[in-house]
Amino acid sequence: MSNLGNLTDKILEEAKIKAQRQIGEAEAFSKDTVSRKVKEAEEKKAKMLEKAAFDANLLKERMISNAEVNSRNEVLSSKQRIIDKVFEEAKKRLGELPKDQYIEYVKTTLSSLNLKGTETLLVKKEYRDDLKALGLGYEISEESVESGFQVKDDKISLNYNFNDMVDFYRDELVKDVADALFKE
Template structure:
């Protein structure tokens, strides 16, 4: 065999190896690209699913927060309406005609099982009906043991009765506060049902 034949055989073999290597490289490249595409699609799918879940979760949290805020606002409005109802009741007590108010206070003092005491009123009631009240109570009880205090209290109406170490608070605010807890649910039912 001549050198030319050997050279030609080497070149031929090299070309075959090259073609095979190129074909193998192209095949491997296509496999790698195919796998990369599949992995990329899977990543995109997972990312899309995660984004959808995150979006749904965020939406759910936002809706829950909005619902909670709405419930708080409704509760606040209901509480305000209930408070206005009690404020209106207080206003009705304050605007009682003088004769009815005097009679009311007299009856409330007589109901208390104390034989004597000092009656404390707000400044307006003291000036307007204080002496009349003491006179009415003492006449009804046939005694002279009730006196009008020189001091006044800061209240919209009603009285304090002091007898020794005992102090009975029968002011409008105290009366309304004492029944407020019991009546709040009834007032709420009347207003909102």
């Protein structure tokens, strides 16, 4: 039986060694798996942080860009309001031309036109008598205009109303007015 005891002890010893080896392999596998998973998690974390930083930077750039666009739009809107006021003020001042300047404008404009002499003039009511007294060679109508004047005939009507003229030439003048107002 001592052979049997030795054999049993030997089998037990080999089983212990085998068990220790398997435990060692399992622990090494476990450590390797944990190490790999930790490394993967770290890489994933780094990628997520990189993506978050990229997204945050992109969001920041968009917010800055939007703020710049809104700021630019507000400046443009303010400039447009100022330009509108300038054109309204021009209409007002032209409508309030002093008598001598108004009469000179009418005379100068009429002299530059190729008219037959049968036309009728519609002028500002307050200057009607002064223009009649000049004897310009045109009938002065009892109808009046608020600003500027009109030349009417059976087939034609020439409009020199200051408000209409300012509106008509506005598109051509806006750039010059803006340049004069907002030199940068």
